[in-house]
Structure formats: structure tokens, C-alpha cells
Amino acid sequence: MIKTSDIETFILAGGKSSRMGDDKGMLRVNGKHLIEFTIEPLKKSGLNPKIIANNESYKIFGLEVFPDEVKGKGPIGGLLTSMVNCKRDHLLLISCDMPFISEDSVAYLLAESEDGKICVSSDGEKINPLFAIYPVTILGFVNSRINENKLKMTELILSSDHRVINMSAMLKNNPYLFLNINTRSDFENLRHSLNK
Template sequence: MLKLSDATAVLLAGGKSSRMGSDKGLVEFRKKPMASHILEVLKTLFSNIILISNNDSYKDSGYQVFPDSITDKGPAGGIVSAIEHANSEWIFVVACDMPFITMEAILKLYDAKNDSEICLPLTKDGIEPLCGFYHSSIHKKLVELIHSDILKMELIVKKFNLKLVEFDYAEKLFLNFNTRADLEAWKEYGS
């Protein structure tokens, strides 16, 4: 398969995971770390993959790992770091707790990203800001928003030329896990 040469895939694994009790990406899901499921999909599409994490446990992943360049600012700080370390026009951002993401969903977003600065999925549950394409040109404005204490990703993305792509079949595609109970409820689903 032809790789997406103008984009770098970025696995965001920098969260505190306080409700989960440990790093979400390293939590076992279907016999391997949750992040491994996502990385398997990413490596089919992207030549360049980096991880954004403040956890040294990812150093053995086989991928370059960078910390948040603006600390304690949530996913927005991770996206700033991703843009700074990716050598590409676009970055595809995905949270480390979305093990059901598919190659087809990523390609649908990739094909729709033109004429936008950010391209994200829209489901019946709303916008999913931690699974989409971000253009590198947003860096300066994103840093300014963070320094103005605008940290909610749902608010941040609306400050840019945002394209939303409808996913009406997304029952579990963008599902993320916040607690051990969430994880247990889905462990056997679709296996």
C-alpha cells in the first residue's frame, strides 16, 4: 500500500490517566498494550510515526518519543509538540486509547482534509478532536490559544478552518477508554 508521504502519524500518550489508574496506552487490551493496536494500523499508512508522551515506558516502542513542549496543558500541548517534531505538512493525531481506529477511517479523513487546517470526525456524539488531521500552519495560533488558557480541544478546533467528516457508522470506531470499567465492558466486543 502507498504510504501517506505528506503526513506524520502522532500517537498522543501524554495524559495523566487518573481515572484509569495507569497509562492508558500501556494498559492491556486483548492481550497487548492498547497503544500497540493503534500503532499496527498507523504503520500500514504512515512512514513517519512519532509518539508524544512524558512516560519513559514508551522509549522501547521502536518509535521516536517526544515530551509535551508545553507541559500540563492537555492534548493541545501534545499537538504543539507533535507539530514541532514532525517533518511534514500534516500530522494525523490519535489518542492512545482508541484501539478500534481503522485504516479506512483514517483514509476517509485524509481524503477530506484539503481546504482546511483541521479535519476531524463528526459522529452522533459530536466532534472527536483526538483523531484527525492537523496542518502544521496552526502552530503559532495554537500556542497563543494555550497561553490564553483556552485548553478544551472542542473550543480550540473551532478557532481554525475546521472540516468535519460525518461518520454515521461509528458506534465504536472512535470509542476511547477512561476507566477500567470502560475497558472491561469492551474487552470481548467484536473479538
């Protein structure tokens, strides 16, 4: 188990999405920015998230915003930036485009995590590197992979000491828990599901 007091949380907002054509965290649905659906359950869980983004507009949420240390490297670059700015031993990395993340899922991830390991959520079939806990001790390894242009997060996890946390049981009450908003179609489906 990792306590909320032993962890810092970073939301990966990135920038303009090639598939969406916009900075998706700033898209609005039901009067809220997409990223707010991630910020709210984190705050309710006792976490004080920070944002990794190259867009200063994210400062409107009153949270610290850090630009990428190394630009153009995708999520692993965001992980590196999070680690460089993390003042604790572990960090929770989460994507800005998972609007159905809940307090329960955050609590479960923390409860099942082990000190010193990458602890990555799974829907029972695939792991989700962008809802995972990373020990800051692997900063050097992350940096070396970026320098070698080995940018795949799944490969980073599988080549490190890690634990997969199966959250498939949570999908009964929250079937969209792992839903990512990657395309305009995903965004329209989100809008539709929230208005049911």
C-alpha cells in the same frame, strides 16, 4: 485529499490517567498494550507514527517518543509538541485509547481532508479532536491559546478554518470506531468485546 507522504502522525499517549489510575496506553489486553491497537492500523496505512508521552516506557515500540514541550496542558499541549516536531505541512493527531481505529477510517479521513484546514472526524453528532488532521501553519495560534490558558480542543477547532468529516456511515461496520477507553469500566468492556 491529503496523501500519506504529506503528513506525519502523532499518537497522544499523555501519561497517568486520573480516571484510570494508570498510564492507559500501556495497559495490556489480549496480550497487547492498548496503544498497539492504534499503532497497527496506522502502520498498515503507510504511516510511521510517533508518540507524545512523558513516559520513556513507550520507546519499547521502536517509535520516536517526544515528551510534552509544555507540561500539564492536556491534549492541546500534545498538539503543540506534535507541531514543533513535525517536518511536514500537516499532522494526524490520534489518541492512544481508540482501539477500534481502522485502516479504512484513516484512509477516509485523509481522502476527505483539505489542505490548510483542520479536518476533524465526527460520528455525526460530536467532533473528535483526537482523530483529526491539523495544518502546522496554526502553530502560533495553538501556542497563543496555551499562553492564554484556553485549552479546549473543540474551541480551538471551531475558532479555526476547519472541515468536519462525518464518519457515521462507517459505524455500521465498526460501531465502536469512536470508542475511547477512559475508565476501568471502559477497559473491562473492551476486554469483553475482544473476547466475544
